[in-house]
Amino acid sequence: xxxxxxxxxxxxxxTAIVLLxxxxxxxxxxxxxxxxxxxxxxRSALREAxxxxxxxxxxxxxxxxxxxxxxxxxxxxxAQLAEEMGEAARKKLLYIFETTGTHFLVQQELRRLSHSRxxxxxxxxxxxxxxxxxxxxxxxxxxxxxxxxSLMVRFSAAHSLAKIKAIEATVPILxxxxxxxxxxxxxxxxIINEMGCEAIPILLHYLAQPSPKNDGKVFAxxxxxxxxxxQAIPLIxxxxxxxxxxxxxxxxxxxxxxxxxxxxxALCDSMRDSAWEVRALSASSLGLLKADRAIAALAGALxxxxxxxxxxxxxxxxxxxxxxxxxxxxALTHEDRFAAEVSRLVMQExxxxxxxxxTSQP
Amino acid sequence: xxxxxxxxxxxxxxxxxxxxxxxxxxxxxxILFGSIDQKRYHQGIQFHEFKRISDSPLTPPVSxxxxxxxxxxxxxxxxxxxxxxxxxxxxVIVVNDGSEDGTLKLLIExxxxxxxxxxxxxxxPSKPVRAVYHSAVHKNLIVVDKENGRRADANNSGxxxxxxxxxxxxxxxxxxxxxxxxxxxxxFLYNRNVVAAAAIIRPSNGLIVENGRIIKRxxxxxxxxxxxxxxxxxxxxxxxxxxxxxxxxxxxxGAFTIIRKEIFIAVGGANVGAVVDDxxxxxxxxxxxxxxxxxxDFEISYIPDPGCYSQVPETLKAFCSQRNFWQRAIxxxxxxxxxxxxxxxxxxxxxxxxxxxxxxxxxxxxxxxGAYIIAVLVLFxxxxxxxxxxxxxxxxxxxxxxxxxxxxxxxxxxxxxxxKTRDLIRMLSAGLIEHFGFHQFHVLCRLMxxxxxxxxxxLAYGYRERTEYRSPPVP
Numbered sequence: 001x002x003x004x005x006x007x008x009x010x011x012x013x014x015t016a017i018v019l020l021x022x023x024x025x026x027x028x029x030x031x032x033x034x035x036x037x038x039x040x041x042x043r044s045a046l047r048e049a050x051x052x053x054x055x056x057x058x059x060x061x062x063x064x065x066x067x068x069x070x071x072x073x074x075x076x077x078x079a080q081l082a083e084e085m086g087e088a089a090r091k092k093l094l095y096i097f098e099t100t101g102t103h104f105l106v107q108q109e110l111r112r113l114s115h116s117r118x119x120x121x122x123x124x125x126x127x128x129x130x131x132x133x134x135x136x137x138x139x140x141x142x143x144x145x146x147x148x149x150s151l152m153v154r155f156s157a158a159h160s161l162a163k164i165k166a167i168e169a170t171v172p173i174l175x176x177x178x179x180x181x182x183x184x185x186x187x188x189x190x191i192i193n194e195m196g197c198e199a200i201p202i203l204l205h206y207l208a209q210p211s212p213k214n215d216g217k218v219f220a221x222x223x224x225x226x227x228x229x230x231q232a233i234p235l236i237x238x239x240x241x242x243x244x245x246x247x248x249x250x251x252x253x254x255x256x257x258x259x260x261x262x263x264x265x266a267l268c269d270s271m272r273d274s275a276w277e278v279r280a281l282s283a284s285s286l287g288l289l290k291a292d293r294a295i296a297a298l299a300g301a302l303x304x305x306x307x308x309x310x311x312x313x314x315x316x317x318x319x320x321x322x323x324x325x326x327x328x329x330x331a332l333t334h335e336d337r338f339a340a341e342v343s344r345l346v347m348q349e350x351x352x353x354x355x356x357x358x359t360s361q362p
Numbered sequence: 363x364x365x366x367x368x369x370x371x372x373x374x375x376x377x378x379x380x381x382x383x384x385x386x387x388x389x390x391x392x393i394l395f396g397s398i399d400q401k402r403y404h405q406g407i408q409f410h411e412f413k414r415i416s417d418s419p420l421t422p423p424v425s426x427x428x429x430x431x432x433x434x435x436x437x438x439x440x441x442x443x444x445x446x447x448x449x450x451x452x453x454v455i456v457v458n459d460g461s462e463d464g465t466l467k468l469l470i471e472x473x474x475x476x477x478x479x480x481x482x483x484x485x486x487p488s489k490p491v492r493a494v495y496h497s498a499v500h501k502n503l504i505v506v507d508k509e510n511g512r513r514a515d516a517n518n519s520g521x522x523x524x525x526x527x528x529x530x531x532x533x534x535x536x537x538x539x540x541x542x543x544x545x546x547x548x549x550f551l552y553n554r555n556v557v558a559a560a561a562i563i564r565p566s567n568g569l570i571v572e573n574g575r576i577i578k579r580x581x582x583x584x585x586x587x588x589x590x591x592x593x594x595x596x597x598x599x600x601x602x603x604x605x606x607x608x609x610x611x612x613x614x615x616g617a618f619t620i621i622r623k624e625i626f627i628a629v630g631g632a633n634v635g636a637v638v639d640d641x642x643x644x645x646x647x648x649x650x651x652x653x654x655x656x657x658x659d660f661e662i663s664y665i666p667d668p669g670c671y672s673q674v675p676e677t678l679k680a681f682c683s684q685r686n687f688w689q690r691a692i693x694x695x696x697x698x699x700x701x702x703x704x705x706x707x708x709x710x711x712x713x714x715x716x717x718x719x720x721x722x723x724x725x726x727x728x729x730x731x732g733a734y735i736i737a738v739l740v741l742f743x744x745x746x747x748x749x750x751x752x753x754x755x756x757x758x759x760x761x762x763x764x765x766x767x768x769x770x771x772x773x774x775x776x777x778x779x780x781x782k783t784r785d786l787i788r789m790l791s792a793g794l795i796e797h798f799g800f801h802q803f804h805v806l807c808r809l810m811x812x813x814x815x816x817x818x819x820x821l822a823y824g825y826r827e828r829t830e831y832r833s834p835p836v837p
Contacts, residue, residue: 001749004379008756015764022767022790025774030783076409083410120405127409156408186420187551226419307483341481348478349496 039073047077054085054092071105079131090131097132106133113141119150126156130163139166146176155187162194170195170202174216185218192223200229207235218250225254233260240266248278256285264289268297271313276306283309287316292323299327302339310338314346325352368745371736375750378733382757385722389765392604393596397772399603400666404777412544415551416448422550423451424543424620426530427520429513431459433534435829436673438472440534442574445500449543452530453502457520460489460510469505474498480506486518486631494523512822513616514632514639521626529626533617535673537566537576542669546620549663558621558647559663560614562598565591566671567829581785582674586681588792589800590674595789596769599666599778606664610715612648613692614662616640618670625650625660636698637821638691645699648711668778676829682807689727689811690820696720727808733758734802759797766793 052058078097082090097103109132113125126145129138138160145157146169154176161169170192177188192199203220221239224232233255240251252270255263267289270282283301286294294316301313314331317324331343347353415421426444430437437456444454458466469475475495489511497503508519513533521529528550530543539545542561549556567587568580582588598615605611614621616639629646632639644662651660675681696703696719703720705712733754740750770789773779780786814820 001376001753004376004753004757005749007383008753011756011761011764015760018764018767018771022771025771026783026786026790029774029779029786032779033781033783079409083413123408152406152408159408186418186422190414190418190420338481341479344479345481351476351498354476 043073043077046074047081050077050081050093050096053096054081054089071108075105075109075128075132079128082131093131094134098134106137109133110138110141113145119148119153122148122150122153123156126153126160130160135164135166139164139169142166143169143172146172155191158188158191159194162191165196165198167195167199167202170199171206174206174219175213177219185215185222188219189222189226192219193226195223197227197229200224200227200231204229204232204235207232207239214244214247218246221247221250221254225250225257228258230258230260233258233262237263237266240270245275245278248273248275249281252278252281252285256281256288259289261289261291264291264294268294271297271301276304276309279304280306280308280312283312283316287312287319290320292320295320295323295327298324299331302331302334302342303336307342310342311346314342317343318346318350318352328352371739371745374732374736375753378729378736379753379757381721381729382733382761385726386757386761386765388718388722389596389601390768393600393765393769393772395604395607396600396602396666397776399607400599400776403666411548412541415544415547416450416541418450421450421547422528423453423526424449424528424530424547425521425524425526425623426452426454426532426543427517427524428454428456428532428534429459429516429520430456430461430465430534431510431513431516432461432463432465434461434463434465434468436535437465438468439571439574440532440536441469441473441503443537443571443576444532444574445503446540446574447538447543448540449547451526452543453504453525454500455520455523456503456505456534457516458505458507459512459516460508466505466507470495473500473503473505475505478504480504480523482523484522485627486522487634488515488519488522491519511634514634514636517616517639518631518634521623521631524623527623528620529623530620531616531618532670533672535566536563536617537569537571537574537671538618539576539669542618543620545665545667545669546618549665550620550622553661553663555659555661556663557625557651557657557660558614558619558644559665560602560611560619561665561667561669563615563617563670563672564594564598564668565674567674567676569671576671579671581780581788582676584676585792586678586800587674587676588788589796590681592766592770592789592792592796594674595773596766599668599773600769603664603666605715605718606662608714609662609710610718611662611664612644612711612715612719613641614644615672616643617672619643621647636691637694637815638687641691642695642698645695645702645711645716648708648715649699649702652708652711673829678803682803682810685804685807686811686814689724689808690815692719693724693812693815696724727805727812730758730805731809734805759801762797762801763794766796769793 049058078093082093097106109125109129112121113129116122122145126142129142142157142161146154148154148157158169158173158177161173173188173191177191192203203224206220207217217239221236224236236251236254239247240255242248248270252267255267264286267282267286271279273279273282279301283298286298298313298317301309304310304313314328317328328343328347331339334340334343344353428440428444441454441456456469458469475497478494478496480494489509491506491508493507495505495507504523506519506523508516517531528547530546532538546559546561549559565582565587567582569576570578570580582591602611602613619640625647629643629650633642633646636642647662651657675684696716699716702708702712703716737751737754767790770793774786780789
């Protein structure tokens with residue numbers, strides 16, 4: 001029992017310490033709340049000053065340099081304002097860093113990006129640099145950061161490069177962020193899409209290359225679709241019959257997003273693809289293209305073996321206007337029960353017909 | 363008392379003391395692990411990340427399944443709250459699980475529901491569906507009216523009707539933060555191996571809700587929910603986060619869980635025969651991950667952001683009924699999955715998770731009751747009583763209080779600290795006095811739960827009460 005008594009004494013001692021600590025934490029919490037209120041005031045004042053600069057009421061040179069320790073706050077506020085007020089505000093705010101005594105912060109963040117051992121610091125620097133430094137200063141280090149060993153740093157650097165529309169980073173981003181098998185493709189596509197239409201020629205050139213990696217091509221096609229790049233249609237059409245399933249899926253989706261009628265025939269052919277994902281996305285895309293000549297292919301797919309293909313086909317028919325709706329109505333009496341059921345569902349969802357029976361399970 | 367009896371008593375006291383020490387020690391370590399992971403989580407969130415997720419056309423759509431049984435007091439506010447979530451694309455499927463009150467009528471009137479000939483592929487076991495409705499005002503809302511079959515059954519039916527690849531299950535008495543789904547989807551976006559995620563749940567009893575929006579996040583006003591607030595803090599905010607790090611988190615609360623539909627179907631959905639489905643579903647997920655080589659890299663994630671608030675019982679009767687229910691659920695699931703215990707095939711879940719939950723969760727009520735009986739015997743037979751009683755008090759009560767207070771104090775060091783000093787004092791006080799009466803009552807309820815499961819074979823919930831959300835005062 002001696003050991004237990006010894007442990008018991010330790011517990012009593014610890015409890016006493018924790019109780020004393022509680023009193024200290026209560027007092028500290030009280031002080032922290034007050035300090036936070038003060039900091040909030042300071043933040044508001046700094047924000048007002050920055051907004052004054054943006055409105056031109058305060059000259060940037062008259063902007064007072066923040067006290068030591070407030071740099072983080074200033075950078076955060078500048079980034080926040082730039083996000084809220086848009087690209088023009090970001091550029092104006094950059095001018096403050098150019099003309100006031102705050103440019104040392106830029107050097108500090110650049111050093112962190114290149115040399116910090118802590119990946120979170122490198123990531124933070126990669127995130128905030130576009131808000132405090134001009135493009136030609138930050139593009140080379142951010143491009144280098146695309147090869148960082150931490151994926152999160154690479155990701156933040158790519159985002160920042162996309163934010164400042166550094167189109168020369170498009171291919172490096174495609175190459176660097178398509179590497180890890182675990183990394184979801186959607187995140188990279190978002191970044192490429194953020195580059196805007198300036199990246200379209202580079203993406204087209206990348207797709208036209210004979211041997212880039214298929215992963216990169218998937219991202220490029222998807223981004224071109226989101227950008228609605230009509231000039232990409234011929235290239236994407238070629239990929240619609242690629243042996244790579246992922247390429248076919250993204251091509252079918254992108255053609256719908258772009259909206260060119262020249263893709264209708266190829267998409268109708270894709271309704272016979274062996275992969276159901278391609279068939280389902282082709283159906284959705286045909287609905288977006290709104291071409292009457294797709295009706296036969298879509299009506300034929302109402303009896304597909306996969307629910308999503310049936311549903312997307314019915315939904316696409318409803319999108320095609322009166323002729324499509326007539327095809328759906330005809331399918332209500334279709335001998336194929338699945339075709340009739342999915343047509344009824346879509347028409348009811350769109351309030352085109354009322355529910356006739358109480359639902360029972362199939 | 364004979365010397366033999368005294369020797370047995372001495373051994374029993376030693377076993378109980380070691381048990382207490384191990385239980386509270388492990389909890390203390392889990393709380394520490396949890397606090398470290400929470401800090402990492404917040405540091406890892408990038409600037410404007412949730413806005414980016416919310417704005418992206420590539421964020422995966424989510425089907426939110428809400429099972430509702432006799433929820434007329436809260437269902438409208440819950441639904442209004444869910445429909446206002448900031449998320450690019452989601453549908454809401456309310457499954458009216460054969461309610462006997464006005465839940466369905468209320469839904470039909472408030473959301474202008476119209477019948478729908480919904481075709482669905484029945485992949486999971488559930489009771490027959492009576493009707494499906496869709497809303498004329500909210501295009502992403504459907505209501506499935508089915509025969510009563512309890513929550514697992516309702517969730518299965520909801521998942522059968524879900525369109526999207528990711529399912530979010532919530533209880534009908536839950537209120538979500540506007541960004542809750544964004545918090546939940548985040549791990550899925552960065553890691554393809556994440557198949558399910560759970561999050562911190564807090565009591566909603568002090569919330570002020572207006573038209574489904576959270577206006578104020580107050581602490582519960584009365585002591586019973588406040589004790590549970592400390593308990594939720596200890597277990598949801600810290601211990602489960604720590605257990606997740608050890609790949610041993612065996613309970614994704616059914617109040618707020620997100621899971622890939624294909625996995626939910628692959629494991630056979632929620633177990634309709636279980637007392638409660640969430641614990642069993644989590645254990646089944648762990649089993650699936652370890653038994654299927656193609657799933658070996660799958661992960662369950664835990665989000666230390668307070669996204670969901672759930673009602674906790676406000677009366678002792680309702681509290682007892684809930685804890686009785688939970689005790690039955692844990693015990694049943696652990697008995698069903700006993701082959702996983704100390705089985706290296708199941709990794710940390712088998713080697714640590716299942717034994718931990720069995721020894722320190724399922725059996726703790728029994729051991730604690732044993733400690734109280736020994737204390738009475740010691741008093742009755744006047745055996746070296748002050749020393750043994752003091753040891754039992756220090757290891758059982760004082761150590762538990764220490765862990766509770768540490769949990770509250772640790773919260774004060776995070777960005778989720780109490781906004782008012784008064785609230786911090788109330789939480790500390792609750793942590794301090796919880797072990798003097800309330801905890802013993804909790805032990806009694808759990809003992810009753812063990813009896814109800816093992817002797818009476820009871821599965822049903824029992825007594826339950828719902829209160830409406832507090833509204834802002836009229837000016």
